[in-house]
Amino acid sequence: xxxxxxxxxxxxxxxTGDRHFAGDLTVDRDDVDGLLSELDEYAVEQALQIADAADxxxxxxxxxxxxxxxxxxxxxxxxxxDKAVHVEDDELHGSDVMATSLVLAxxxxxxxxxxxxxxxxxxxxxxxxxxxxxxxxxGVPQVTLLSEVKVEDGTxxxxxxxxxxxxxxxxxxxxxxxxxxxxxxxxxxxxKGIMAAKKKPVQSLDLEDLEIDAxxxxxxxxxxxxxxxxxxxxxxxxxxxxxxxEGGKQLAEFLVSQKxx
Amino acid sequence: MAEVLVYxxxxxxxxxxxxxxxxxxxxxxxxxVALALGAGAQATAPVLAEHGAVKVLTSDAPEYADYLVVPxxxxxxxxxxxxxxxxVLVPSSAEGKEIAARLAVRIGSGIITDATDLEAGTDGxxxxxxxxxxxxxxxxxxxKGVPVITVKPNSAPVEAAPAAGTVQPLTVSxxxxxxxxxxxxxxxxxxxxxxxxTEAAIVVSGGRGVNGAxxxxxxxxxxxxxxxxxxxxxxxxxxxxxxxSNQVGQTGxxxxxxxxxxxxxxxxxxxxxxxxxxxxxxxxxKDAEAPIFDLVDYGxxxxxxxxxxxxxxxxxxxxx
Ligand SMILES: Cc1cc2nc3c(=O)[nH]c(=O)nc-3n(C[C@H](O)[C@H](O)[C@H](O)COP(=O)(O)OP(=O)(O)OC[C@H]3O[C@@H](n4cnc5c(N)ncnc54)[C@H](O)[C@@H]3O)c2cc1C
Ligand SMILES: Nc1ncnc2c1ncn2[C@@H]1O[C@H](COP(=O)(O)O)[C@@H](O)[C@H]1O
Numbered sequence: 001x002x003x004x005x006x007x008x009x010x011x012x013x014x015x016t017g018d019r020h021f022a023g024d025l026t027v028d029r030d031d032v033d034g035l036l037s038e039l040d041e042y043a044v045e046q047a048l049q050i051a052d053a054a055d056x057x058x059x060x061x062x063x064x065x066x067x068x069x070x071x072x073x074x075x076x077x078x079x080x081x082d083k084a085v086h087v088e089d090d091e092l093h094g095s096d097v098m099a100t101s102l103v104l105a106x107x108x109x110x111x112x113x114x115x116x117x118x119x120x121x122x123x124x125x126x127x128x129x130x131x132x133x134x135x136x137x138x139g140v141p142q143v144t145l146l147s148e149v150k151v152e153d154g155t156x157x158x159x160x161x162x163x164x165x166x167x168x169x170x171x172x173x174x175x176x177x178x179x180x181x182x183x184x185x186x187x188x189x190x191x192k193g194i195m196a197a198k199k200k201p202v203q204s205l206d207l208e209d210l211e212i213d214a215x216x217x218x219x220x221x222x223x224x225x226x227x228x229x230x231x232x233x234x235x236x237x238x239x240x241x242x243x244x245x246e247g248g249k250q251l252a253e254f255l256v257s258q259k260x261x
Numbered sequence: 262m263a264e265v266l267v268y269x270x271x272x273x274x275x276x277x278x279x280x281x282x283x284x285x286x287x288x289x290x291x292x293x294v295a296l297a298l299g300a301g302a303q304a305t306a307p308v309l310a311e312h313g314a315v316k317v318l319t320s321d322a323p324e325y326a327d328y329l330v331v332p333x334x335x336x337x338x339x340x341x342x343x344x345x346x347x348x349v350l351v352p353s354s355a356e357g358k359e360i361a362a363r364l365a366v367r368i369g370s371g372i373i374t375d376a377t378d379l380e381a382g383t384d385g386x387x388x389x390x391x392x393x394x395x396x397x398x399x400x401x402x403x404x405k406g407v408p409v410i411t412v413k414p415n416s417a418p419v420e421a422a423p424a425a426g427t428v429q430p431l432t433v434s435x436x437x438x439x440x441x442x443x444x445x446x447x448x449x450x451x452x453x454x455x456x457x458x459t460e461a462a463i464v465v466s467g468g469r470g471v472n473g474a475x476x477x478x479x480x481x482x483x484x485x486x487x488x489x490x491x492x493x494x495x496x497x498x499x500x501x502x503x504x505x506s507n508q509v510g511q512t513g514x515x516x517x518x519x520x521x522x523x524x525x526x527x528x529x530x531x532x533x534x535x536x537x538x539x540x541x542x543x544x545x546x547k548d549a550e551a552p553i554f555d556l557v558d559y560g561x562x563x564x565x566x567x568x569x570x571x572x573x574x575x576x577x578x579x580x581x
Contacts, residue, residue, distance in 0.1 A: 015511075015530050019393040039512070097362075098371055098405075120512065124393075126534075127374045128355070129362035132330065136363040141441030142330060145355055147505075157445075160329075161505065163354055164272060168445040169329060175442075181512045182505055223371025223405040227387070229397050235542075235556055242549070243563025248571025251543065252579065254559045258541060260463070260487065260520055261576055 003057040003151070006113045007047045008104055008134075009040040009076050011069035012124040019124070024219060025226040026094045027124050029066060036072035039119035041186035044076045046179045047117050048187070050151045058082050060111050064092065064103050070202065077197035078189035085111055089206040094219025101130055103217060105137040106210040115156065118178040120145055131178035141171035147182035263291035266346040268337060268361070269309065269317075270354060274301025276308050278460045279352040279414040284312040286379040286417045290386055291347050292424075294318065296340045296431070298333055299325040303428060310426020312419065318343070318431040329442035330356060334363040336433045341368060343431065346407060348386050350379075353411040361411045370406025377416045377517070377538070386410060394511070394534035414459040415517040450506060458490045458507060463520045464539070466492035466509055467502075468532075470525015470546065470565055474502040479569050480524060486576040492516065492536075494526045510535035524565045528553025545569060 013019045013032040022028040044061065051057035061076040063069045064087045073084040087107050095103070108116055116138070121128035128145075135142030143149075146158035146169070156175050160167045161182070189197070207214055215221050241250060255261045265287040270277045280295075287293040295314040297305040302319035309317050318340050324332035337360060341349060351361040353375050365372040378389035385408050390399050403409070458464065465487065467480035477491075484491045493503035495510055509516055511531040521539035526532060528544070528551055536542070537556055544553040549562045561568050 015394065019396070021392075021397065021399075025399075096371065098365070101366075123511070126511065127358070127362075129358050129372065129374060132359035133362050133366055136334075136366045136438075139438060141438070142359070143442050144329075144359065162356065163506075165447045165449045167329075167447045169442055170445050171442040223365075223403065224373055224401055225404045226399050226401045229392065229399045232391075232396055232398055235558075238542075238554075238556075238558040238560060240549075240554055240557065240560040240562060243561050243568055245567075246571075247545070247561040247563045247568040248573075249575050251545075251559065251561060251568065251572045252575035254543070255520075255576070256579070258520075258558075260541075261579055 003051070003054045004112055004114045005047045005051060005057060005059045006108050006111055006116045007043050007059060007061045007076065007081065008116065008118045009044065009061050009063050009072050010037045010122045011035070011063060011065045011072035012037045012122055015123050021229040024094065025229055026219065029068070034068050034071065036075040037119060037123045039121055039123055039181060042179050042181055042183050043117045043119045044079050044081060045186040046149055046183055048080045050115070050149070054151065060085055062104065062107055062111065063087070064100055064107070073202055074197055075189065077200045078194045079187060080193060083200055084202040085205060086202055087205045087210065091207055091214040091218045094222065095217045096222040096224050097125070097127055097130055097133065098223040099217040099221055101133040101137060103210065103212060104130070105134055106212060107205060108134070108138065110205070110210060114173045115151065116176045118176065120178050120180045131176050135176040138176065141175040143169050143171050143175050144178040146177060146179050149177060149179055149183065263347040264294045264344050265291040266340055266344050266349045267293045267295045267314070268349070268351040268357065269295050269297040269305055270352045270357065271297060271301060271305050274304030276305050277352070278419065279412070281308070281312045281419040282414065282417040283350050283352060283412055284309070284314060285420045286412060287350055288313050288422060289379060290381050294344050294346065296337060298336050306426050306428045311421055311423055313422035313424050314426045315424045317426050317428050319428060320431045320433050322433070324435055324439055327444055328440050329444060330359050330363065331441060332435055332439045333360050334367070335436050335439055336431065337364045338367055339433045340431055341407070348408045348410060351409070351411045353413045358411050361409050365406070365409040368406055370409050371403040373401050373403060373408070373410045376410050376412045379410065379412065391538060394530050395537045413515065413517070455484065456488070456490045458492060458509070458514050459516055461490035461516070462518055463487045463489035464492045464509070464516050464518045465489045465522045465524070466494065466526060467497055467524050468494035468526030469496040469500070471497060471502065472525070477503055479566070483522070483569055483573045486573050486580070494532050523553050524569055526553055527551045528556060
């Protein structure tokens with residue numbers, strides 16, 4: 001039996017660009033260049049390694065996003081994933097994590113899966129809760145925030161480095177996994193991989209295909225609302241001095257003046 | 262008065278500071294009812310009472326330690342059913358966020374994560390959050406169900422507000438999913454004796470400029486002279502110079518101390534994401550063009566190997 005892996009990847013505005021909100025207070029995804037979230041590259045990488053270690057595996061990359069999000073799928077395919085699913089629907093604009101997770105859960109079920117792999121967080125929303133929500137919605141174990149992951153004989157094991165302890169986790173498949181940026185550097189697509197990706201199948205699905213009522217998603221259907229977004233005022237220019245041998249002492253003076261010592 | 266459910270983060274009965282901050286915020290919304298789980302749950306009651314908890318629900322069972330997240334969600338859901346709160350507040354740790362998120366799905370509510378402030382509003386609590394590496398501040402609300410909100414450390418002062426804090430054991434029946442993910446083993450992190458990074462009033466960090474694990478003692482010595490926590494950039498962590506648990510930034514800890522001192526750190530957007538809400542920022546960097554200088558209140562353009570030991574010395578001398 002083939003191991004069916006679904007990797008959830010998000011197309012996000014480049015963090016080094018001038019990220020901001022659109023007029024409706026959703027993330028502006030048009031003005032800033034987008035890319036496959038760097039943190040989801042780690043998920044693709046672990047999927048590839050798990051597939052390599054399995055006798056037989058198939059990797060589907062899945063995204064919920066606008067037309068441009070195809071770029072993220074293409075990148076993941078060029079890294080070595082086998083096929084892609086793109087959920088796209090005008091009604092999805094402005095969906096929050098509850099709405100997005102609903103769509104992802106339906107799409108994962110429709111695709112068929114033994115293992116879902118997510119990144120630790122999206123680099124735009126940075127909530128880091130979607131994998132747990134997905135596990136809750138799918139009714140399967142959550143094995144999240146792993147810095148090391150292995151799949152063997154229908155069991156997933158991994159290491160989760162928490163605040164106060166490092167834990168070794170174990171669960172039976174099917175399961176939802178998320179991996180951190182400590183899990184191992186993601187590979188670069190090879191030229192061969194980029195060429196091969198052009199021929200790999202990308203399936204498009206909309207809300208009707210997933211039997212989701214438009215009222216449950218999008219800006220109006222979301223479970224939370226943003227009322228205002230204001231740019232943090234630039235920090236007032238500080239004092240910058242060149243060290244002429246007394247820099248440490250000058251810093252100490254500053255700390256005294258600010259009552260830190 | 263309406264009740265607000267507060268999830269307690271504690272280690273064997275010792276309540277962590279972010280939970281006490283949460284009680285301060287909870288009191289703006291109603292009467293706090295606390296939920297403490299696992300070994301030592303009962304021992305949390307006196308300190309919670311002192312900070313405003315009218316009631317402390319407790320439950321201890323091996324499941325809380327032996328399985329990941331879900332048993333705690335089951336307990337929070339049981340508490341939610343018992344209390345019918347106007348809001349559920351959870352500390353924003355990695356685990357806290359996951360517990361809160363799964364509860365939100367179950368009770369049909371929206372979720373807000375990583376709030377940095379909370380106030381009462383006519384349509385329920387209004388949460389302040391930082392967005393895009395803290396370059397924006399947003400105000401948000403939950404529009405469906407009972408608001409479930411996770412709050413970052415250092416978002417509110419700890420305030421004494423004595424209340425009854427009556428202990429009440431909570432009956433929890435675990436769901437079929439509770440035993441899905443087994444914690445096979447757990448290795449506790451060794452304590453360094455320094456303050457917790459996310460809770461510290463002062464953080465002293467080192468980056469690639471520290472140039473080797475063997476030099477991090479310079480950063481540690483400065484931190485110790487100030488009673489500070491030690492942080493590191495991802496470059497320093499990836500090089501193996503300092504543990505990942507000390508990483509500051511988007512994929513590490515996000516800190517908001519009174520004072521942040523960045524040494525040999527350029528100030529990449531992912532690092533800024535974790536420290537730019539610090540009250541006072543100091544940087545030592547030999548490159549005058551380093552972006553970190555855009556953030557500083559005071560910056561020294563110089564070699565950290567000269568500046569940092571001199572500063573440490575000066576502080577220690579002044580302390581006498
Ligand atoms: C998805 C993603 C997530 C990330 N998450 C994080 C994160 O959580 N935290 C994080 O920190 N980074 C993160 N990064 C990495 C980030 O982009 C930077 O690469 C990193 O912060 C650089 O670390 P640095 O400033 O120590 O190193 P550099 O950028 O190499 O800067 C070193 C600085 O030290 C100075 N220096 C060198 N020698 C000396 C000396 N003797 N005295 C004084 N100054 C000296 C140099 O002038 C330079 O400015 C992330 C990146 C990505 C893509
Ligand atoms: N729109 C999306 N499409 C596909 N996967 C997503 C989407 N949003 C979030 N994810 C996945 O969920 C993880 C955590 O996201 P978040 O909880 O939004 O920070 C990401 O790393 C992705 O793996």
